[in-house]
Amino acid sequence: MVVEMKIRVGFDGHYKDLTVQIADGDIRPYQPGDPLKVVGKSEKRLEALAKATGTAKYTFDQRPTGLLYGAILRCPHANADITTLDTTTAEQMPGVMAVLKSPEIFSTNSCRYAGEEVAAVAATSEAIAEEALRSIFVEYDVLPFAVTIDDAMGENAPQVGRRDQVNVERTTPRLARQRGGGIDEEGEKQNLEQMREKEAKVDALLREAPVVVSRTFETAVQTHCPLEPHGVLCEWKEGKLICWASTQATFGVKGELSSERGPVGADTQVICDHVGGGFGSKFSAGREGVIGALLAKKAGAPVRMLLDRRGEQTAVGNRPSSRQKLTLGVSRDGEILAYRVRSWGTPGTGTGGAGANNTGVYKLGEVDKVEYGVRTNTGGARAHRAPGWPQGAYGLESIVDEAALAIGMDPIEFRKRNDDHPIRMAEYDIAAERSKWKEKRARKQGIGPIRRGIGIASNLWFSAGGGGAAVMVRIHKSGRVEVRNGAQDIGTGTRTVMGQVAAEELGLGLADVQVFIGNTDDPRGPASGGSTTIGTITPAARLAAHDAKVRLLEIVADRKGWDASTLDLRDGSVVDANGKALIPFRTACGLLDEDAIEVLAERPTIDRRNPNYAGFSDTNAGVQIAEVAVDIETGEVRVERVTAVADAGKLINPMLAESQVRGGVIQGVSFALFERRTMDRQEGRMVNADMEAYKILGSMDCPEIDVVTLDVYNGKSNTSVMGLGEPPIVATAAAVANAVADAIGVRITSLPITPRKVLEALGATRTRSDEEGTKL
């Protein structure tokens, strides 16, 4: 059911009128020139004061009476089968209230990476829980292992998986499979045929291309390291599971724990008032969630089952590594003609999810991409803020810069030559101007050891949101307004923007509405993923508030004998057609017969597969320019400044949007310069599973960040907004790498760019043997 509507879309200097189809019952998307009072304003985060005073309660902070502490025993071997698991001593220890064996819950005695769960206990103190874990007797059948992609891809590589699982599996194009999982021979034959054709075509184009550049790039495994660890606090009440979860998907956790097919299978309520970071790693209850629920059930008492930092860094996700062999053919005037990608990455013991998104953003001509997932005996990858993109952007933007250099073209001109995104084309100019690109690009290096450089990279994203969310607005007779959705706020500002769109619709201030989130007993909401939360929740919130307003005004009109069609809510009052205040909002609410108006609105969509309208642009765009200083004697790299131009569709809250961009840039710089999981190949363990040897950017490495957020009336939904959690991290490391190459005249071909790599690239080292390269 759709209706046609004429809307204006675009941004300053780039508006156009469109006739679009919108869902029946929905309201017109925000329009340029709408007199918005709360939306578009930098309202303070609703929970900011609670967080700044330490009164915000996280899962970690819940303290029900009789609380027990859960702890997990992890396998010290990279690849092993459990042959004996004896927990008798632990069970008899005073203070130990429950003991679980992992094979009995998860139906496998295989441990395929060092850190996999073996057993768990709940005890009256953490010290007792630790002693209990140490008393558990385990015998392992220790198997050969591989923890780097080189080791897993070698000639006589040990088998990482079990049964018929091969170490290296093609993921792009996806292997043709039969129902049930076996290889579909016929489908594969077609795949291979198409791949051969593609390869031949690109071969021919590359042969003819006037300039061809080729290089292999690598990125290291990055862990999420949210400050609040993964985990739950579980309590059973009359057969129902109450689960405080540190999660970015309250309903996902509920679904998992209440699933009949799962090991818990109970009616579950998930609560998450605040979550101390997730970055993509907290979509699932995880094994720790299941363990927490079962420990609490067995002990008959509430159990806090949160991971320690070693477990956190080892077992609950990471951004997979990548090795990207890229070849780009270009014309003398800068047109990209053909592009070849061969890439590999390890997502841990599986093969999926390790793709590097190195074909995004530009018009790349003919593309021949083949990609492989490589199993290693390491902790599994999970979605990590723009999964696949930062590593792919690093490869793509590096090879693009090399091509520009090869033909003597300015990198921005080269990009513009191969781009036509309506927003990004404007962003290039804004970024160049604000960073004084031309001037800095042309500068001569000084004579000291410090070399300065400037580099650019782009991003895109596609986050107008989707269906599946519902928001309840309840207007009480007293004038109190509740806005309710059961999803969580991971620090992106979901709670606040949901309140803003509802308040706007009701002609109230943000302080006049109460926002409730993070409880699965409230209307269903999305996971905080794909930067889609704001685009999924706010249209439902706006529509719910709008419909509640209509109901209220109908009642007011009826009681007062006014014409409802002439009434509106504005500035805390019911107003007439001329905007004249008639009665205060609170007085109007007092006219209700029933206790409250309740409206539950679903997020409007045209249909399930097509949740968004034809707006200004299907994707949001960004451009970042990084400026670095490199000490060529010590190899130390500092990022001094980043100019980040970002598009988040219609800005609901400019300050919160800017915070997202700054945060993305900082994580991107950290990925560019510092972060890598280091695996010991002798025993197969992560040796830096902490927050010290695993290096994370701090205050003194923070660049000055100049953020420009464009206000784009995208028209993709009634709030016109696009999410912004992920896009700002995509381009940063790539821009930094390009700036480093500009500074020192040598390209560092792997991330992170450490002093070691800078000095090695500059040929200033006396390495005994350096055939190893970056550990992946």
Next chain:
Amino acid sequence: MFAQEGVLKHMPPKSDPPREDPRIGEGVSRRAFLKGASLTVAAVGVAGPGARVVRGARLDETVVPILGPGPVPMRFRVNGIERTLDAPPSTTLVDALHDVLGLTGTKRVCDRGSCGACTVMIDGRTVDSCSMLAIDAIGREVTTVEGCGTPENPSELQKAFVECDALQCGFCTPGMVVSCTALLRENPHPTRDQIAHGISGNICRCGTYQNIFEAVELAARKGGARGR
């Protein structure tokens, strides 16, 4: 094993008033600890609350207070209020604050002194409370984030954190607030470099550093950490 005596006793997560003096009974029954060392156990209760005493043979009349390994009573001031609790001497200050006293603003994150989420002030200087034993706070003034201001009566700094959006997930925020409060008390008008130095022991994974710099500068203009 040696630990049988004290630590395996149930240590509930609650703050109790000091129990009956645990010196009674415990010290006497305890076997000598250092085999072959010149130490004997005595039941002389002169060492302060909760302590057993060990007599050094060479130091005829000297007794050395020994705490634990079981729970011992402790007393220290937190945010201006005298607090008492029972916990083993191996309890870190962060666990005593968060789990026993229920001052949940102080977060345990890395538990190794690398991230600053557990930052508190001891007699006005910041420390990582994960890297300090609770018994080392005995007799000292501990200030946690709860002591820097309350929702009803926030400090200028806390107001500035709100104003400048100097937080996202908020899990590092209590530690940041304590570090910035200490910084402003020592240096009411810090430069940006000095602020960066001041919070160099606090990791924010969401990347709010620039907002925190701005918040500290705003608070400094408005009278620093003192003004509420």
Next chain:
Amino acid sequence: MKPFEVAQPRTLAEAVAASGRSFTETRALAGGTDILSTLKDRVQSPDRLVNLKGIPGLNEIRVVGKDLVIGALATHSEVAEHDEVARRHRALVEAIQKTGTPQVRNAATIGGGLCQRPRCWYFRHPDYDCRKKGGITCYAQEGENEFHTIFDNGTCCAVHASNIAPALLAYDAVLTIHGPEGTRELPLDQFFVDPDDNVTIENVLAANEIITQVRIPGETASYPQAYVEAREKQTFDWALAASTVVLRMAGGTVKEARVVVSAVAPRPMRLPAVESMLLGKPNAATVAAAARKALDGATPLAQNGYKVALLEAILRRAISTALERGGKG
């Protein structure tokens, strides 16, 4: 952590009495920043900690005659903020400013800084039984060693982690150590134990001995000096290579030089051969040659060859900085 008890001595005599003969029995507790981490990671698990903080007077900083005496329990912050330390020992202050975090500097003591255990990630990992923990393998030798030693790494590759140790070594500091037999003085140079002699310890201190103070002899305020290090992160990181240079100059001439390099070897290394090259009126070429000389005997591992070049650059900078400061003074 293994549960432990804590002795609360109020005098040095009590501290010694409460200490055992081996580190499996007791360990001294000062600032706690390092030892608590090692206990949590089960790097060491003594039955008892002997808490030194109840002993009065151990954190005093004072001038005695011409010497500066730093109590072993003075924190890094107290030392760096002390006027007399700042006046005399700029390199020490620079070393402290690069140490840990503000929180760590406020808690960690000078004595503890000298006694801290290495940061090697194999040593710190509970599942590796490395040589330093009594095992038979140094995993870093064939493993992940980009942050490890480039000198003397035949037995163990862990670098000595202290920033203050090299600075104090450059001032010829002398430790006062209290033990069962009373008090003795020990030049800091004789404090460190090489892994080839005993890999499980880093210094000669026995379980029942306590460093009570660090004495820096003589008045060195007029000595040009510098501590320079390189690191990956500017915010809280460990040095990749560091060097301390202290010069005695008169009329533009170097009369005496102290050169110590650190974060590259199992102990802070004083380099007499480099020192002698700096005597007289060193020019840029002499400085460069001296810095190169420091690399003699380096045996970099598979992943840390870069540290050799890095050390050379850092040392050249420290020498140049000290000379510059001498020129200005």
